[in-house]
Amino acid sequence: MYSPEAIQSLVDRIGWSSPIESTGVTLTDENLKSDSGRFFDSFHKLVTVQNIYDVLPTPDMDNECFNAEIYKYKQQAVLKVLNAIFDTNDRAYYQTDGNGVKTDVSGTDYSGRISAKVSVFDEVIGLQMVVDILELEDSSARSNLNERAMKEYGVSIRYLLSGYKFNDGETAFVGYVALLKKAIANAINILFPESAATSKNRIINKSYLW
Secondary structure, eight states: OOOHHHHHHHHTTEEOOOOOGGGOOOOOHHHHOOTTSEEGGGTOTTOOHHHHHHHSSSTTOOHHHHHHHHHHHHHHHHHHHHIIIIITOHHHHEEEOTTOOEEEOTTOOOHHHHHHTGGGGHHHHHHHHHHHHHHHHHHOTTOOHHHHHHHHHSSOHHHHHHOEEOTTSOEEEOOHHHHHHHHHHHHHHHHSOOOTTTGGGOOOOGGGOO
8 A cells, every 4th residue: 555645746756858849748847747856768769759759659749648548547556566565465465474374464555655665666667667668669669769679779679578598598688678677576585575574475476576
């Protein structure tokens, strides 16, 4: 459980960078707001307001509608992160003592823990946005960003998401989906540390083991 105020504190952590003037887009203060001082394009160069404007299913959105749309992306990224760290994480639902006995703590309000360690969420939120926007760009019929990705990185957006291996199976680079999973696991370990006595009986959402 977490309060609307805790959710909003995370939405405000990372902002969108101002677009170039040629787009004609002016961002609202809520989209520019970055309490951490970080912006989404710092997590990946393709995650920009300009690129999103070019690939949204509705072309030539007016300023108000476009601002509402990209603010919704901020909100949804935070909700996905909270779901992964709290809602589908066994460690947020159970405490285990040194004898392996579980106690149901599913009614705990974690708003205070979020506020106390708010910076722990920055990396996860930023990477969640990278995955969300790269998936949007990969699926868009309007996108020419695959060509841009090939030129800049030598691979398509799909490979940026999934990673790439050489023919011998050696990893050439880790994709952003895997980087996001690792960041989620790291955040869980910080927010729900395990004692040495219980580390042999780890409780962690298996979907984030990789």
